[in-house]
Amino acid sequence: MAGLRGEVSWFCCGNAWGPCGSAGHGACGTCNSGSWQHAWTNTSDACFAITRPDRCGITGVSRRTCGFRHATTNLCNGARVVTTIADCGPQTDLFCGERACCGGTCASNRVIDLTPAAFSAIGSLNAGLIPCNVEAG
């Protein structure tokens, strides 16, 4: 898989407080907000049927399973974090065409979700959504 350019956000998983309290440990059963992990759109046929990045024109998202490593680079500041697959997501097709920008740098469509620990290593949690590049880590 060549580098995939798109948007990155964050999600909570594992034991948590507030609205995240019922999040569970994700599709792989290992997901925790405090670990360097991520959700991937194509962990299985069932996962891909939910996320459907192809509906947003994103083709060639490789099938990758639990524990596979991806490196996510924040295009706003160049910070990079390597994480492992722990869940299925994001649900790309709900936000087709959406863009995230910083300065003159933009990227479209959600391609990866990081845990709070991983996202906060490359950006501020309150930023919510940032343009990124993803490659095998």
Added chain:
Amino acid sequence: MTNTLDRRTLLTSAVLGTTATLVGATAMGSLAPETAFAARAQSPEPGAPDPNFAEGRVTARDGSMILAAGSDGRFHRIQLTGGTSVWKLRPTTLDQVKVGDGLYARGVLMPDGTLAAESIWVNIVNLKVHVTAIGKNVLHLDHNGSRIVGHVVPGTSAAVYNGKPAVSDLSMVKVGKHAQVIGAWRPDTNEIDVATIYAAA
């Protein structure tokens, strides 16, 4: 992240006693320099817990020291300094961190187990939602089958439509559409205050 590294350098300087302007940092001044720099170099393996990150709920506060009960059963001691940035619906001050709040914190794990906080996000939630109804200064949201009440805070809440710059006008948020909400949870309720809502126009 340039910003984080700068903040981390600042914190480390505070720990080492070379930055006289950081109020409260002297609480960690007894730590050896080599230990502080070793902490800076820590980087967890992919998939592993991040020792420089904490989450949980605030159980006690003693001045600049916060005690938090992690959702995984661990306890965290989090040291706030003059260099700690705090977000609670908006960038705010250290005194706004209260007992009962939920938090995520990033910083430097010190040898005594204290996390010297660079950044702390209080009650922050990031919810993918379905907008079910809209009222005056309130959004009714469905989040994975749970009902969430989103309060619009005049002067603070903003909307981002398709990656365009944030605006205060939330009128283009539509019932029946999906959206993403960054907000601040009101502890022990199903209510949040909306910081930013990302939606299609």
